[in-house]
Amino acid sequence: MLAGRLNVTTRTFAVEEVDVPEPGPGEVLVKVAAAGVCLSDVHLIEGMLRPLYLQGDTVTLGHEVAGTVDRLGEGVTGPRPGDRVLLQAGEERDGVVHTRGVDYDGGWAEYALATVDTLVPIPDDLPFDQACFIPDAVSTPWAAIVATAEVRPAEAVGVWGVGGLGAHGVQLLRLVGAYPILAFDPLDAARQRALAFGADLALDPADPDLPAKVRAATSGLGLRAAFDFAGVPPVREQAAACLGPGGRLVLVGLTDKPLSLADGTRFSYLQQQIRGHYGSAAEHVVQLVDLVRGHRLDLTRSVSGTFPLAKAAEAVQALESKTGNPIRLILSP
CATH class of the missing domain: 3.90.180.10 (Medium-chain alcohol dehydrogenases, catalytic domain)
Incomplete structure (x- = not known):
């Protein structure tokens, strides 16, 4: 063979x-x-x-x-x-x-x-x-959302990188009731795809008005959960800066580069968290097959x-x- x-x-x-x-x-x-x-x-x-x-x-x-x-x-x-x-x-x-x-x-x-x-x-x-x-491309963001980040309905979330994992991340965040869902990608085609998959707002990470737009979209509170699906250090720094009090930065994309924070004092004062994520468990795959079978996921x-x-x-x-x-x-x- x-x-x-x-x-x-x-x-x-x-x-x-x-x-x-x-x-x-x-x-x-x-x-x-x-x-x-x-x-x-x-x-x-x-x-x-x-x-x-x-x-x-x-x-x-x-x-x-x-x-x-x-x-x-x-x-x-x-x-x-x-x-x-x-x-x-x-x-x-x-x-x-x-x-x-x-x-x-x-x-x-x-x-x-x-x-x-x-x-x-x-x-x-x-x-x-x-x-x-479904195993990995869908189950990895699903596990990151429901297990690692523990996203609740009506929580403001951000997705950095709308590729193979991030596109499904947007779709699955919509499924669990997150709101608003903000997507960030330098490619216009990826931003348009994010909107088609259920994002409420799609922004270019290089947009100089990005912090103000995130604050406006979240009623000034910032994000409750931010997902790095890109595995790029500048993405992680930008995502951390968009978190609100008690916000969680979830690292899904892989990189061998160091992780740094621009303002560690602010991060601690706001009691924010960084959570590493890798893969999924067997039950997450079974759950997703059931969701497809029940026409909840396309x-x-x-x-x-x-x-x-x-x-x-x-x-x-x-x-x-x-x-x-x-x-x-x-x-x-």
Whole structure:
């Protein structure tokens, strides 16, 4: 079968022929129908992210995966061949979370292995190209909103970066009743997308009147929660400056750069907080599938383009360069 393989030592990525894996006890072989291309995959190829638990130097990328059950390993009960499923983006091993497509082989392939407890059934009317990125592209902002930030209805919130995570962040903040929702992005197309996804106001971070506009939109109180989906130090400083009393700055976008605050005394006086966030839990993915099943969440606008698996490198380049300002690019084996 074809698989998109990364040597994490040499940072060499290639789509190559490998053997179809055999499901062992407690495992299921899934025929991949769609796999998302995430900025984390780009970071892995670039070397900014490194696997912690990978055995060996090479891994099949892809932590956003959906398809059909193909074969069952020994002792597996419940799922049946042909069942439509998505795969959780990771699993717990010996008390430690391992990430699919990072610490073990993922879904940029024609077939992928998964332990049976990481399969999530999906409804027949949910297309695979929308289901695959629920783990991470949708579940990460969802967990950041409901678990890390603990956003309440009618709280003023800000979203910095309206890309793959931020666009869904806006949509999900609308779902939980946040108000007003302010979006910040230097790209006009991204700001327009934020408004289409439910933001009440979309601003250019370089706008010299930005502080005044934030105060006006929040009745002078500032933001209760600010989300950095960009992972850029100046974004974090600007977002922190827009917080009101008791406000929470939630760091979702990844960066290896230091975090600094322009006015630490003000931050402490207003009893503000910085909360780190990474990924999501299994229940967040299940919740989102239920919300899609109940027609509370629509992901049809999130698929920005599809590439054949053999052209995975082109998809990575398109995401890295932001060609077409994508939300999610999809690989189709």
